[in-house]
Amino acid sequence: MPTRDQVYTALGSVIDPELHKDIVTLGMVRNVEIHANGVIDVTVALTTAGCPIRDHFQNGVNSAIRAIDGVTGVNLTFDVLSDQEKQALRGKLGRATLPEGALAEVAHVICVGSGKGGVGKSSVTANLAAALSRAGKSVGVMDADVWGYSQPRMFGLSGGRAHANAARKIEPLVGPEGIKVVSIGFFVEEEAAVVWRGPMLHKALQQFLEDVEWGRLDYLLIDLPPGTGDVSMTLAQLLPQAKFIIVTTPQAVAQTVARRSAEMATKLELEICGVIENMSGFTNPEGVSYPIFGEGGGRLLAEDLDVPLLAQVPLTLALREQSDGGLPVVFSAPEDAAAVALTSAAKRLIAMDTAVLPMASVAAPAKPVGMSLPMA
Ligand SMILES: Nc1ncnc2c1ncn2[C@@H]1O[C@H](COP(=O)(O)OP(=O)(O)OP(=O)(O)O)[C@@H](O)[C@H]1O
Ligand SMILES: [Mg+2]
Structure with missing residues (x-):
């Protein structure tokens, strides 16, 4: 049966493409449960509910965990970081705002x-x-x-x-x-x-x-x-x-x-x-x-x-x-x-306007420009 250590090590290879760190370091792994039949339940908390890079995490977590010996299945659920957790994350990253989207700043x-x-x-x-x-x-x-x-x-x-x-x-x-x-x-x-x-x-x-x-x-x-x-x-x-x-x-x-x-x-x-x-x-x-x-x-x-x-x-x-x-x-x-x-x-x-930075914004991917706009 796979161990927790193995699961966390595997999850440590999944990098958040916007924050450039792995999801374990970022504190985004919420819950790990290992069932006797080799099925692993994992909850990953994202920065925004409509996170456009969800697929990236889906694929990353799945392939990392499936690579562990004895794993027969992965149940991945997504959650959203609480305001407090986001605050902690900001502190960890040493920046005022999270790149939650293109308009995050x-x-x-x-x-x-x-x-x-x-x-x-x-x-x-x-x-x-x-x-x-x-x-x-x-x-x-x-x-x-x-x-x-x-x-x-x-x-x-x-x-x-x-x-x-x-x-x-x-x-x-x-x-x-x-x-x-x-x-x-x-x-x-x-x-x-x-x-x-x-x-x-x-x-x-x-x-x-x-x-x-x-x-x-x-x-x-x-x-x-x-x-x-x-x-x-x-x-x-x-x-x-x-x-x-x-x-x-x-x-x-x-x-x-x-x-x-x-x-x-x-x-x-x-x-x-x-x-x-x-x-x-x-x-x-x-x-x-x-x-x-x-x-x-x-x-x-x-x-x-x-x-x-x-x-x-x-x-x-x-x-x-x-x-x-x-x-x-x-x-x-x-x-x-x-x-x-x-x-x-x-x-x-x-x-x-007494509001302060940052505010929630468009859930925007840091994806390359898939130019539908004609560029010079
Ligand atoms: N306060 C003003 N004093 C003088 N000219 C003005 C004033 N406001 C607007 N105009 C003139 O009126 C015209 C229309 O203005 P503007 O283009 O800003 O309107 P708009 O509502 O954006 O128009 P559209 O609906 O076509 O987008 C412009 O030529 C502008 O210079
Ligand atoms: Mg106008």
């Missing part, structure tokens, strides 16, 4: 969406990113608008190409003041129509999250396409911890549409962290304000959802021009009224 994920197109999601995303960065935060921007991507232009990165690094991970492009940007625009020719839907789209977004070397970020902002379709669904599935900012314009119609996306966020159980009203009047260079798109929509929606109205962003020429200038107005003209409003929104976001 991203503290906050915020999706910027709206039901309707053209309300300023992309401009708001880029400028919030800039304002968070100015506030000393490390920031990434993921352009999830695969059909009408605009972040490359917003950050002066048009024509840029994404490359994989030595670890076979996609490197984000680095925009002004170190903001990391990933967009489908870095994978396809300019103006190329991306017609992906369904599985192809899902795969591309998944790669943006899992195969991109985002590194340690305080904030990852996600610029959503207009509407409440495929992309939002996919992201909500992949990022259950993401929060949602809804951009709306002051008039009632836009607000109705924005409410629809709010309903979706609620349905998908993403937390809505606030509303940003954009195009809240035009302030002329003399400082006189004209409410060209009406008034009050943002406040109404925020009250309706019982979330804060994070900012009312006026229409300004500077913000309009920055779209082509490749430098968010928060960087290029921080005194501009739109920049000021978005800077204060960023400060409110920071004040709201």
Whole structure:
């Protein structure tokens, strides 16, 4: 009959490919039971329930134990490490976070969406990113608008190409003041129509999250396409911890549409962290304000959802021009009224976020990039 020592020695040859140590050393072997008929029961505790490298452990444990003389079968069950055990593991590994997924080092994920197109999601995303960065935060921007991507232009990165690094991970492009940007625009020719839907789209977004070397970020902002379709669904599935900012314009119609996306966020159980009203009047260079798109929509929606109205962003020429200038107005003209409003929104976001690293994230494999995205 096999001995416990033999079983533990065998298990000591199973290496966790992410943590680069064997599962016995890592304290991941929970339970070993040896039956008289030569069947061995083993429980291995993984770092996350949806561990994508489960198969690796399955195969590793099975073949290691079956190689022991007298073993007739293996019953392997998986469990998840408790928070306490993870803490101990972190201590053992001497690092602050566990590589639980590609976003394991991203503290906050915020999706910027709206039901309707053209309300300023992309401009708001880029400028919030800039304002968070100015506030000393490390920031990434993921352009999830695969059909009408605009972040490359917003950050002066048009024509840029994404490359994989030595670890076979996609490197984000680095925009002004170190903001990391990933967009489908870095994978396809300019103006190329991306017609992906369904599985192809899902795969591309998944790669943006899992195969991109985002590194340690305080904030990852996600610029959503207009509407409440495929992309939002996919992201909500992949990022259950993401929060949602809804951009709306002051008039009632836009607000109705924005409410629809709010309903979706609620349905998908993403937390809505606030509303940003954009195009809240035009302030002329003399400082006189004209409410060209009406008034009050943002406040109404925020009250309706019982979330804060994070900012009312006026229409300004500077913000309009920055779209082509490749430098968010928060960087290029921080005194501009739109920049000021978005800077204060960023400060409110920071004040709201008291959470600390790390947070549970996408259960992402450290697998090589199985390029479904065309790479330069
Ligand atoms: N506060 C503002 N002041 C001046 N121009 C603005 C403002 N907000 C947005 N714009 C302009 O409005 C246009 C649409 O903005 P943007 O691309 O950010 O909207 P969007 O909601 O992302 O659009 P889409 O739904 O197409 O993705 C852009 O030309 C942008 O420069
Ligand atoms: Mg946009």
